[in-house]
Amino acid sequence: MNQQIQQLYTIAGKPERRIIGLMSGTSLDGLDVALCRISGSGSDTSVVLDRFATVPYDDDLKAEIRTIFAKSEIEFERLCLLNPYIGRLHGQMLLDCLRNWGVQPHTIDAVASHGQTVYHAPKSQHRHDKFPNATLQIGDGDHVAAVSGIVTFSDFRQKHIALGGEGAPLAVYGDYFMFSTAGENRILLNMGGIANFTYLPDDQDAGSVFTTDTGPGNTLLDAYARRFLDKAYDQDGQFAASGRINNRLLQALKSNSFFDAPFPKTTGPEVFNVHYVEEAQVRSQTTELVEADLMATLVQFSADTIADAIQRVIREHKTYKVYMSGGGMHNPVLTRAIEERLPHCTFGRTDELGINGDAKEAVLFAVLANESLAGGTTSFGGRQGVPTVSMGKISFPK
Ligand SMILES: Nc1ncnc2c1ncn2[C@@H]1O[C@H](COP(=O)(O)OP(=O)(O)OP(=O)(O)O)[C@@H](O)[C@H]1O
Numbered sequence: 001m002n003q004q005i006q007q008l009y010t011i012a013g014k015p016e017r018r019i020i021g022l023m024s025g026t027s028l029d030g031l032d033v034a035l036c037r038i039s040g041s042g043s044d045t046s047v048v049l050d051r052f053a054t055v056p057y058d059d060d061l062k063a064e065i066r067t068i069f070a071k072s073e074i075e076f077e078r079l080c081l082l083n084p085y086i087g088r089l090h091g092q093m094l095l096d097c098l099r100n101w102g103v104q105p106h107t108i109d110a111v112a113s114h115g116q117t118v119y120h121a122p123k124s125q126h127r128h129d130k131f132p133n134a135t136l137q138i139g140d141g142d143h144v145a146a147v148s149g150i151v152t153f154s155d156f157r158q159k160h161i162a163l164g165g166e167g168a169p170l171a172v173y174g175d176y177f178m179f180s181t182a183g184e185n186r187i188l189l190n191m192g193g194i195a196n197f198t199y200l201p202d203d204q205d206a207g208s209v210f211t212t213d214t215g216p217g218n219t220l221l222d223a224y225a226r227r228f229l230d231k232a233y234d235q236d237g238q239f240a241a242s243g244r245i246n247n248r249l250l251q252a253l254k255s256n257s258f259f260d261a262p263f264p265k266t267t268g269p270e271v272f273n274v275h276y277v278e279e280a281q282v283r284s285q286t287t288e289l290v291e292a293d294l295m296a297t298l299v300q301f302s303a304d305t306i307a308d309a310i311q312r313v314i315r316e317h318k319t320y321k322v323y324m325s326g327g328g329m330h331n332p333v334l335t336r337a338i339e340e341r342l343p344h345c346t347f348g349r350t351d352e353l354g355i356n357g358d359a360k361e362a363v364l365f366a367v368l369a370n371e372s373l374a375g376g377t378t379s380f381g382g383r384q385g386v387p388t389v390s391m392g393k394i395s396f397p398k
């Protein structure tokens, strides 16, 4: 037998696996690296997050990625070059983390690498009849494996599409295993560039759980922080807090068919971008709005669309707890606005459930790799958008 297949077989049979999850999201702030110890699989999955770091992207890398990010027309050569470049970089960043933590690479069983999303095109967005749902993550897993010397799972989203999903969100497959519990209705709200939530009812019925994107989280706030403040983001929402919400613009921003579409659904910065805001400003005759008011309105836009979506799963006379994660949980203006809109919910962070909210998405991919190695294919009732599926392609180091 090929030694590397033999090694994979051994890892699959271990009572506990050390898996590193790597996630680089739509905010382009850096690579999240989560060192997990995982035992069991499916509903018996148990995860201990031993270490976590975000390795920041420098300005040059951010600029390189932005040349091809979420754009329908790009320089094809740049895309081709960035694919191995980001893979190698992620492999090196992961090795640097291990060195800082004093962890030997050979003690790691597997890497689960999400890669960098550069274009996301569900059918509802691209609207080309003959083409399927589509999404593209780069930073090829072969390069991560070759640089790190660790077997690497990558490119998780294609299989989801192949079996009928939209390629995102995938969080349901990890959130259900890690966080579903009898006796508490849970909403796991992740606010990255795009926001999403997972609904976990207190009866733990796999046939009714789902994850859906809700629309923008931080992506518009970051775009205007770069433009108005020359900063990566509006620290603690301070600039937004100095402005006033413009209701005409807010209504124009909220008028998009995405918000009325049924769950689960997905979107990205291909739709929710500066062009989208400018077009809404023209429609609502608010092109002269002062900068701080625009920022305040954008925060309310994210908060309202998140709260409206959550409101749709909430039933009267029941109680729900919302567990936040992702960078948006650090923005008090955003979280306060959401809390005000959902008075019947209580709020916390996934940290209370043992997973650092900044690490949650990186942990998710470690859990997906664990599932492919040692689990099965859990059925979520065969519903639209939640196919029964195992995900991740396998790259050996040699
Ligand atoms: N103190 C803070 N004040 C305001 N915003 C913050 C703060 N800290 C983080 N953020 C926001 O969080 C963002 C990073 O979030 P995160 O790392 O969860 O995004 P991501 O993983 O790239 O996105 P996605 O989930 O869409 O893939 C920053 O770009 C910023 O907008």
Ligand SMILES: CC(=O)N[C@H]1[C@@H]2OC[C@@H](O2)[C@@H](O)[C@@H]1O[C@H](C)C(=O)O
Pocket (backbone or CB within 6 Å): 025, 026, 117, 120, 135, 167, 168, 169, 170, 171, 172, 192, 193, 194, 195, 196, 211, 213, 266, 267, 268, 361, 364
């Ligand atoms: C295409 C893509 O990379 N989507 C991300 C993004 O970030 C948040 C939201 O948009 C979500 O749909 C997804 O990531 C998480 C990890 C998911 O698939 O659940």
